[in-house]
Amino acid sequence: MANSVIIIGGGISGTAAAYELARHGVSVTLLERGMLASMASGWTLAGVRQSGRHPAELPLAQAAVTRWEQLSDELGADVEYRQGGNLRLALKPDDVATIRQVVADGNAAGIPMTWLESVADVHEIAPALTPDLVGASFCPTDGHANPLRAVEAFAAAAQRAGADIRTAVEVLGIETDGRQVTGVTTSTGTIPCERVIVAAGVYAPRLLDPLGIHIPFNIVVVPAIQTEAMPPMLDQVLGIPTGGFAGRQQADGRFRLTGTSVPWTATDHTADNVMPTLSQLANTLGWSTRLVPALVNARATAIWGGLIDKTPDALPVIETTPEVEGLVVATGFSGHGFCLGPVTGEILADLAVEGTTRHPIAPFARTRLATIGAPEAVTLHG
Numbered sequence: 001m002a003n004s005v006i007i008i009g010g011g012i013s014g015t016a017a018a019y020e021l022a023r024h025g026v027s028v029t030l031l032e033r034g035m036l037a038s039m040a041s042g043w044t045l046a047g048v049r050q051s052g053r054h055p056a057e058l059p060l061a062q063a064a065v066t067r068w069e070q071l072s073d074e075l076g077a078d079v080e081y082r083q084g085g086n087l088r089l090a091l092k093p094d095d096v097a098t099i100r101q102v103v104a105d106g107n108a109a110g111i112p113m114t115w116l117e118s119v120a121d122v123h124e125i126a127p128a129l130t131p132d133l134v135g136a137s138f139c140p141t142d143g144h145a146n147p148l149r150a151v152e153a154f155a156a157a158a159q160r161a162g163a164d165i166r167t168a169v170e171v172l173g174i175e176t177d178g179r180q181v182t183g184v185t186t187s188t189g190t191i192p193c194e195r196v197i198v199a200a201g202v203y204a205p206r207l208l209d210p211l212g213i214h215i216p217f218n219i220v221v222v223p224a225i226q227t228e229a230m231p232p233m234l235d236q237v238l239g240i241p242t243g244g245f246a247g248r249q250q251a252d253g254r255f256r257l258t259g260t261s262v263p264w265t266a267t268d269h270t271a272d273n274v275m276p277t278l279s280q281l282a283n284t285l286g287w288s289t290r291l292v293p294a295l296v297n298a299r300a301t302a303i304w305g306g307l308i309d310k311t312p313d314a315l316p317v318i319e320t321t322p323e324v325e326g327l328v329v330a331t332g333f334s335g336h337g338f339c340l341g342p343v344t345g346e347i348l349a350d351l352a353v354e355g356t357t358r359h360p361i362a363p364f365a366r367t368r369l370a371t372i373g374a375p376e377a378v379t380l381h382g
Helices: 012-023 058-075 093-108 119-125 147-160 201-211 278-291 293-297 341-353 366-371
Strands: 003-008 028-032 086-090 114-116 135-139 164-167 171-176 181-186 189-198 218-229 237-239 246-249 254-258 300-310 317-320 327-331
Touching (some): 003 012, 028 147, 147 164, 246 278, 327 341
Parallel strands (some): 086 237, 189 327
Antiparallel strands (some): 086 135, 114 135, 171 181
C-alpha cells in the first residue's frame, strides 16, 4: 500500500511518532484536522517533569528527560529546553507532609529531590518568589520547553526523513475489513493504509467508538495566561499541592501560567467555547501575583483555554488494540503528556512496526479502566 502507517493527530505524540517511523524508513502520513500543535500540545504549560509522577509513568518520564537533553541537537532546531528544575510549594503547614512524601518517593525512585526547609532555602534557588511559604520540594532535573517549537521541530525532521504531513485534513473514520485496518476516510477522500496510529486527544473517542473501542474521558478546560516579556527571574516550573496552579518563565521572558480546570461539555471545540471563565482567570491571576509578586504589574498579552482528555485514573491509554489489527492508540494523557512526547513517539513507532516495545507500557492497557474507581485529579505541569 502507498501509506504503510497513517497517524491521526499533529501534537507532540503524533509528530514524534512520524519522525521515528520516517527516520527508520517507514512510509508514514500524518493527518491533522487543524494546524500542528493546535490542541493539547500547543496550549500546555510544557513542563518536562519527573517529580510527582505516578509510578507507572516514571520510567517513561526518566527516559524522556534523557531525550529532551539532546533533542535540539537531534532535531536541528532549538526547542528551548531548559533544565531549571521544579518547585512544588508548601503554602501552609498542612502541605508539608504531602510534599515531603513526593520528595521521599522521588528519591526512592532514583530522582534527585530535596526538601527545602525554609523560605531562605527556597529564595536561594528562586528569589523572585513570595516569602509567604512554608517550604518546597525541588527537583533540579525537571525543566520545560517551547511546545510549538518542539512539535514543529519533530514535524520538520520527519518531513526531511520522508514523512508526509498534512494539516487541515480531518479524519472522519477508520476503515477496516472487519478485523484489519484498511485505511481512513478524510475530509479530502479515502486513504488506504496498513496501520493507523490514533493520537487525536479529545477527538479519539469519536474515531474509536464506531469500532467498539471505548475509552472513558472526562474532558475539562484549563485556563492559560501569557504575560509580556519580563526580566529573567525564574528558572523553575512552579506548582502547588492541589495541582490548581502552575507557572514558568519562558525562554523569551514571558510567563506562562495555568490554573484550575472546569468541565467541558461541547462536542466540537470553537475559538469561543474553549475560552476560560472569568472565575478561572481570576483564580489563576490570584495565584500568579501571590506567588511571584513582580507579576502584579505585568501585562497579560494572551489568554486561552486548553482541553484535557482525562481518563478516570489520569493515566494514558497506550496499546495495540485487540479488536482491530493494525490499530495503535495513544490518548488520555490527562494534562501531563507533553514531557513524555519523545518517548511516546518511540513507543508508537515500535507498536506500529513490531507490535511491541522495550518501554514498560503494560500499566496503560485499556482493560484496567474497567475496574477504576473515583477519578484522579488533573496534574497541570507536564
